[in-house]
Structures are given as C-alpha cells and as structure tokens.
C-alpha cells in the first residue's frame with residue numbers, strides 16, 4: 001500500500017462505516033472491511049507520521065445519525081482489537097503478559113448486535129444511549145424501555161453504567177423476515193442489522209414489537225469494589241440481567257483455545273448470533289493499569305469466528321416446484337466456502353424478492369450461511385455492476401411439465417396435479433419423518449418409481465411387489481425387501497401421522513395432532529364449527545381442511561383402508577397433580593430432550609403448547625432459554641426451571 005492507496009482505503013472504510021452504522025445497510029461483508037482495516041493499520045504502523053485524523057483506527061467506528069437527541073456517556077465506550085487465529089492470539093498474549101505477567105482471563109461470547117449503554121441512578125434506569133463515537137451517542141431511552149430483558153429498576157442504588165449488546169435471537173429474526181416477506185416488505189439482511197435497525201427507530205412501538213434482547217458484558221462508570229471481573233459479572237446477573245450461554249475463567253493459551261473451540265462448536269445451538277469470543281483480563285486492578293489505546297482496551301481482545309457472510313456471484317436462477325405446485329426460485333452461485341461448507345445454492349424466497357432486490361444473473365452478492373439454515377442472499381452489490389448482468393424474467397411455464405403457471409403475484413403455481421415435481425414431492429412428503437416415516441423413499445428412488453410408471457400416486461406404494469422393484473436400476477433383493485418392509489411398517493401408524501401425511505394446506509403436525517385427538521377418523525365428517533372450536537385451529541385452516549376433504553374423500557377412504565392408522569384412544573384420566581389441565585410451554589435445553597419432557601407432562605394431563613400467551617400457566621425453562629422466557633416474565637407467567645418442575649411432581 002502506498003500513500004495514495006492508503007488515503008483511498010481510509011475513505012472507503014469511512015464510506016463502509018457510514019452505510020453500516022448510520023444507514024444500517026452494509027455495502028460489503030465484515031470480512032472485506034476487516035481485511036482492508038488491517039492493511040490500513042499495517043501502513044500506519046510503518047508510517048506513523050502519515051496517520052490521517054479521520055482514519056477508522058483513530059476512533060470508535062460508529063457515526064451518529066441526526067434523527068436522535070445526542071447524549072454523553074459518563075465514561076467512554078470502546079471498540080475491541082481483533083485476532084483471527086491462534087498465532088495472533090499467542091502474539092496478543094505475549095504482548096499482554098509483558099504489561100502484567102500475573103493475570104488470568106475471563107472468556108465470554110462476542111455477541112453480534114448493537115452496543116448499548118444503560119445509566120442507572122438510584123436504582124432506576126434513567127438513560128439508554130447507543131455507543132455512537134464512544135463519547136457521545138444517540139439517546140434512545142424510550143426504545144430501550146421496551147426491551148424486556150432490560151430491568152427498569154435494580155437493587156444497586158449507586159450510579160452505574162451497564163454496558164451490553166442488543167441482539168435479536170435467530171428464531172425471532174426468521175419470524176420477522178417471514179412476516180415481512182408475506183407483507184411484501186424488504187427483508188433484514190441479518191440479525192445484527194435487524195437489531196441495530198430496530199433499536200434506532202423513531203417510533204418506540206416498532207422497537208417494542210421486535211423482541212430485542214439485552215446481553216450485558218461489562219460496566220462503565222461505577223463504584224463497585226470487585227477484585228475479579230468474573231465476580232463483578234455474577235453480581236450484574238444477580239441484579240436481573242440476562243446471562244450468556246457460556247462464560248469461563250481460565251489461565252492461559254491452552255485453556256483459552258479450548259473454550260474457544262467449545263464455543264465455536266456450539267455456535268449454531270445458541271439462540272443469538274456470535275461473531276467470536278471476547279477474552280478479558282480477569283483482575284480488575286490489572287485492567288486499570290493496562291489502560292487503553294486510542295480505540296481499544298489493552299486488557300481485552302475479540303477472537304473472531306470464521307465469517308458467515310461472503311461475497312459470491314450469481315451464476316443462474318433455477319426453479320423448484322414443490323408438492324403444492326408453488327414454484328420457488330433458487331440462485332446458483334459461484335461455489336464459496338463459508339465456515340467449512342461449500343455453498344452452491346441460495347434461496348431467493350419468491351419472485352417479488354428477486355424484483356425488490358433487483359437480483360440479476362452475474363451480480364455480485366453477499367451470501368449468508370449460519371448453522372443449518374438455508375443459505376440466503378442478503379444483498380446485491382450494485383456498485384460492482386459492470387454491464388454484464390442480465391435481468392431475470394418471471395417464468396410463465398412450469399419448468400417441469402411446461403403447463404402454464406398461475407401468477408398469484410407473490411407466488412407462481414403449477415396447477416397440473418400430475419406434474420412430476422408435484423407428485424414426486426408429495427410422495428416424499430408422505431413418507432417423511434413427521435408423516436408416515438417410511439425409510440428409503442428419498443428423491444432418487446421416488447423419481448425412479450414415478451418415471452417407471454410403477455407409482456403415480458401415494459396409493460400405488462401399497463401395491464408394489466418385489467418383482468416390480470427388481471426391474472428398477474440399483475434394486476437388489478435386500479434393498480427391495482427393505483423398502484417393502486418399511487412400507488408395511490407404516491401401516492397401523494398413529495392417527496395424526498395419517499392426517500399429516502395427506503399434506504393438507506395449512507394443516508401441519510401440530511394441527512394434525514389436534515384434529516386426530518378431537519375427531520380420529522371422524523375428521524372427514526367434522527363441521528366447520530366443530531373444527532374451529534379446536535384449540536389453535538382458525539378459519540383458514542378449517543376451510544382448507546373442508547375443501548381438501550370435499551375433493552379427496554375417496555382417496556382418503558382408500559388410504560385409510562390400506563394404512564389402517566390407529567384410532568386415537570382418549571388418554572386415561574391423569575392423577576391429581578399441579579400440571580393437570582394446565583397449559584405449559586417449554587424453552588431452552590434440559591436434561592432430557594424436549595420431546596421426553598413433553599411426554600412426561602402430557603402423561604400428567606398437561607397441554608404442552610409452542611408459544612407463550614396470557615393463557616399459559618407455566619413456562620419451564622432450561623439452559624439458554626429463548627425469547628419465550630422473556631415473554632413469560634413480561635406477562636407474569638410462572639417460570640420454573642427443570643428441577644423446580646420435577647420437585648412439584650415428586
């Protein structure tokens with residue numbers, strides 16, 4: 001990098017920061033930003049007399065937008081130095097041990113959200129301020145008060161600043177985006193972006209609707225007298241703040257590495273996004289001695305996780321046809337390694353989303369893959385366009401059967417009931433785990449069965465013979481027998497599986513269970529009033545069921561005859577106990593699987609529901625409990641941990 005390039009890089013970083021912090025609409029990935037940042041840092045180290053005043057290395061990154069009133073922090077807020085691998089960690093440790101050799105460490109997650117400073121005076125929350133430039137931020141107290149995990153008052157009476165990160169849990173993020181997709185609104189790129197955007201709303205009721213979560217990571221001004229940071233954090237959690245899923249004290253390199261590996265391995269199972277682990281010197285006196293650079297504490301470092309966002313190129317847009325005929329566009333992208341997995345495809349949700357994002361073939365895009373969710377395209381980098389991009393035209397014909405598509409605006413549908421994709425996918429669905437759970441009916445085999453003409457609908461599965469199967473490619477005696485056995489085993493299944501396997505629109509596993517319990521095989525004769533009177537079944541579901549039965553009554557009867565699902569028996573009346581006839585919600589991980597705990601409670605006569613409402617009697621929570629726990633606290637629902645629950649039934 002020469003001087004000219006250095007100047008350009010600083011300008012570019014500042015442009016990126018403006019889009020990232022002020023507009024909540026990043027122009028590039030953190031990875032690209034970080035790389036350029038480190039190049040700038042390197043240049044500055046070698047040419048210390050040329051450091052530009054507006055270099056991002058000289059100040060905390062946020063830039064304040066003009067929409068809010070400004071407010072000063074009582075003591076400065078900081079950024080963090082980054083390390084990206086174990087070599088860099090070792091270097092950081094050497095540097096830090098030179099400042100003080102008798103230290104230990106405290107490790108906790110680096111939450112990927114927006115920083116927030118809370119000022120409590122006389123035990124009352126008086127101000128909530130964004131980090132801003134570290135000295136002055138945006139005053140967003142009203143918005144902050146809508147966050148359930150921010151206590152409005154605390155036992156601690158002296159003035160204190162509590163610092164932490166505001167995040168949106170991953171499941172909440174998915175739910176928000178799903179709702180936005182339905183309403184034709186632009187999607188949030190990622191949970192961090194959704195959290196930052198929701199926090200800085202001029203209308204606090206919007207903030208309130210987003211289920212933000214506050215996770216504290218330290219204090220600013222305070223009069224606390226703790227020797228160790230770990231003890232101080234314990235005290236903060238006791239005041240009513242939310243704990244992180246993992247935090248540990250440790251001695252040095254090896255232990256830090258092992259905690260890092262543990263956290264990284266569990267990354268996907270946590271409710272919130274993490275972008276790394278933060279390591280802090282645990283002795284507070286040593287922290288004070290070490291002090292700060294212009295921008296970061298010397299006693300702390302962020303050990304980053306591999307990036308989950310990458311830049312790639314759209315090669316093509318392909319179409320998939322589901323069992324209901326809905327055509328879903330999928331992007332084929334330049335194969336890209338994201339956190340150890342090569343991604344070649346990403347969902348585009350629907351055709352409106354392609355239009356809204358103006359996604360073109362050959363576009364450079366940011367792609368996000370986190371955990372086991374389907375990779376998505378979160379942003380088109382329009383500033384990278386060079387004219388070679390080709391706009392995408394909505395299809396008018398089914399890519400599988402060529403019949404004309406029904407254009408419902410957001411959705412395009414193939415209406416041909418015999419379309420290969422529809423039939424094949426409905427058979428795969430019929431055989432899937434929550435339905436008849438027939439092993440061995442994957443895409444390849446179902447396609448082979450369909451193409452050979454042996455199976456034209458699910459009914460045909462039950463008259464397959466070994467001779468027929470042996471005519472198919474790749475089928476030998478054992479494989480054929482296994483498949484026949486699996487189909488035979490599906491007979492006599494629980495009744496809800498039978499209802500679920502029919503693939504009725506809007507009727508999923510939960511509704512199938514409800515219907516099965518209420519009506520058994522009588523579900524085909526239930527009236528609209530009867531159906532709607534079931535808990536959790538609304539008008540739209542009832543109409544969909546009635547319409548399905550009207551059209552398919554004969555097929556249902558045939559399948560009923562073939563499969564002979566078990567007529568549900570009424571549960572035996574449970575003995576008297578505190579959970580009998582109560583509505584219970586489970587959240588977080590417990591000593592047994594949630595399914596096992598659910599079964600236990602159901603055997604006691606409880607109804608286990610998926611979401612918390614005023615009707616909920618108990619929430620039973622485990623480690624890393626999610627937003628359901630916050631909601632329950634807010635509604636005043638009784639919350640029990642697993643042990644308390646077990647004590648009540650002993």
Ligand SMILES: NC(=O)c1ccc[n+]([C@@H]2O[C@H](COP(=O)([O-])OP(=O)(O)OC[C@H]3O[C@@H](n4cnc5c(N)ncnc54)[C@H](O)[C@@H]3O)[C@@H](O)[C@H]2O)c1
Nearest residue numbers: 016017020026028029030033061079080110111115217278
């Ligand atoms: N994509 C872009 O265009 C773009 C632009 C600017 C910045 N960025 C990204 O922003 C980051 C740099 O910004 P930064 O200066 O805010 O630093 P940072 O976000 O990397 O780290 C500091 C912040 O981490 C947060 N944090 C989370 N958990 C914490 C914990 N346990 N202890 C202490 N702090 C914790 C705090 O809010 C703190 O302010 C980089 O990751 C960079 O890639 C991206």
Ligand SMILES: [Zn+2]
Nearest residue numbers: 398401414419
């Ligand atoms: Zn078709």
